[in-house]
Amino acid sequence: MAAERHGPANTTDYIVHHLTNLQAGEGFWTVHVDSVFYAVALGVLFCGSFYMAARKATAGVPGSWQNFVELIVEFVDEQVRDSFHGSSKLIAPLALTIFCWIFLMNFMDLVPVDLLPFLGEQVGVNYMKVVPTTDLNITFGMSITVFMLMLFYSIKIKGIKGFAEEMFLHPFGKWMMPFNFLLKVVEEVAKPISLALRLFGNLYAGELIFILLALFTLGLGAETAAETLANFANAGAIAQFFTQLILGLGWAIFHILIITLQAFIFMMLTIVYLSMAHEAH
Amino acid sequence: MSINATLLVQILVFGLLVWFTMKFVWPIILEAMAEREQRIADGLAAAEKGQADLNNAKSQADGIIAEAREKAREIVDGANARAGDIVDEGRSEGERERQRQLDSAQAEIEQEVSRVRDQLRAEVASIAVAGAERLLGKEIDANTHRQLLDSLAAEL
Numbered sequence: 001m002a003a004e005r006h007g008p009a010n011t012t013d014y015i016v017h018h019l020t021n022l023q024a025g026e027g028f029w030t031v032h033v034d035s036v037f038y039a040v041a042l043g044v045l046f047c048g049s050f051y052m053a054a055r056k057a058t059a060g061v062p063g064s065w066q067n068f069v070e071l072i073v074e075f076v077d078e079q080v081r082d083s084f085h086g087s088s089k090l091i092a093p094l095a096l097t098i099f100c101w102i103f104l105m106n107f108m109d110l111v112p113v114d115l116l117p118f119l120g121e122q123v124g125v126n127y128m129k130v131v132p133t134t135d136l137n138i139t140f141g142m143s144i145t146v147f148m149l150m151l152f153y154s155i156k157i158k159g160i161k162g163f164a165e166e167m168f169l170h171p172f173g174k175w176m177m178p179f180n181f182l183l184k185v186v187e188e189v190a191k192p193i194s195l196a197l198r199l200f201g202n203l204y205a206g207e208l209i210f211i212l213l214a215l216f217t218l219g220l221g222a223e224t225a226a227e228t229l230a231n232f233a234n235a236g237a238i239a240q241f242f243t244q245l246i247l248g249l250g251w252a253i254f255h256i257l258i259i260t261l262q263a264f265i266f267m268m269l270t271i272v273y274l275s276m277a278h279e280a281h
Numbered sequence: 282m283s284i285n286a287t288l289l290v291q292i293l294v295f296g297l298l299v300w301f302t303m304k305f306v307w308p309i310i311l312e313a314m315a316e317r318e319q320r321i322a323d324g325l326a327a328a329e330k331g332q333a334d335l336n337n338a339k340s341q342a343d344g345i346i347a348e349a350r351e352k353a354r355e356i357v358d359g360a361n362a363r364a365g366d367i368v369d370e371g372r373s374e375g376e377r378e379r380q381r382q383l384d385s386a387q388a389e390i391e392q393e394v395s396r397v398r399d400q401l402r403a404e405v406a407s408i409a410v411a412g413a414e415r416l417l418g419k420e421i422d423a424n425t426h427r428q429l430l431d432s433l434a435a436e437l
Contacts, residue, residue, distance in 0.1 A: 039294060054313075062317075074314065
């Protein structure tokens with residue numbers, strides 16, 4: 001996590017630079033190219049590697065990769081069976097995709113914070129945020145999809161009438177219709193918002209801490225390797241280097257838990273919300 | 282940090298990934314797992330059946346061995362009895378043969394005795410006559426005393 005970055009060794013510049021997406025387009029029609037690139041790349045990695053396992057899947061003795069894939073599939077399948085009592089061909093693959101994809105996107109947080117942006121700069125890409133889940137668009141993209149599925153299944157299972165009854169007649173009966181509706185809307189809308197913000201907040205904070213830890217040795221980088229080495233050759237610099245190393249290591253180890261946990265929470269809540277959408281009240 | 286078209290792109294990508302997983306990953310892997318589960322269950326059942334078969338065969342083999350042992354004992358007993366019979370038979374045959382030979386020897390002896398007696402009887406008259414002639418110093422006509430001589434001979 002040593003600061004290998006060229007350019008101004010200014011703390012504020014460094015942080016802002018790290019929090020700026022590579023963008024294309026204007027106004028609303030802006031696309032965060034880096035977020036989309038890493039999200040798609042990791043999605044393709046997930047689908048491709050799992051597809052490989054599926055294509056070579058044998059009922060005989062499984063290879064180690066197939067074994068690993070089956071472990072995850074079985075884990076997800078178990079969660080879905082435990083929490084979801086309807087029958088749906090969509091929900092288990094959806095949960096698997098969410099878990100694996102979010103895990104992979106979160107995992108980008110453990111890649112040294114300056115490594116990929118540094119490599120990007122070498123080929124002329126000046127801004128790069130490598131963790132897609134630190135982008136609100138990405139987390140909201142998923143939670144809104146889940147929200148739309150919730151609405152779709154609610155209406156599909158209960159019918160327009162049943163859905164309307166649920167929206168207007170609970171919890172206070174027909175004399176409080178507008179109030180019921182307001183409560184229900186808040187309740188429903190809170191679901192995708194909390195899903196998206198929880199994931200975003202955790203990962204954004206984690207990323208930010210890695211960036212702040214990288215500040216310890218920020219001033220020590222120089223134009224050439226020899227100069228950088230010379231900067232390191234005093235007790236203070238060495239102490240800073242080891243402080244960053246130990247804190248970074250500790251945070252990274254702790255972060256392994258967080259990225260897995262956040263992926264798991266997103267998956268579990270998706271299952272639970274869709275399960276609620278399937279059940280009539 | 283602002284909401285923009287990235288959101289739409291992400292929704293699209295997410296949808297595609299879920300569709301792909303639903304279509305090409307999930308069912309295939311689950312199917313393979315279910316099939317393996319079935320195979321393992323079948324294998325366990327087969328192993329259990331094999332064990333039962335083995336036990337069956339073992340008890341069957343035990344039965345056959347016991348039967349064979351029984352039969353062997355019967356055969357040995359039979360053979361022993363037969364050997365006894367043969368020995369007995371030989372003994373009685375020997376006994377009969379001995380008796381037969383004994384009888385024939387006895388008959389021969391008796392025959393010889395009677396032959397000798399007959400000869401003696403035939404000669405007793407002339408011996409008696411010769412003895413008397415010696416005693417009396419004169420010739421005796423045997424025919425005259427024929428009756429006496431015959432009764433003497435008959436007493437032998």
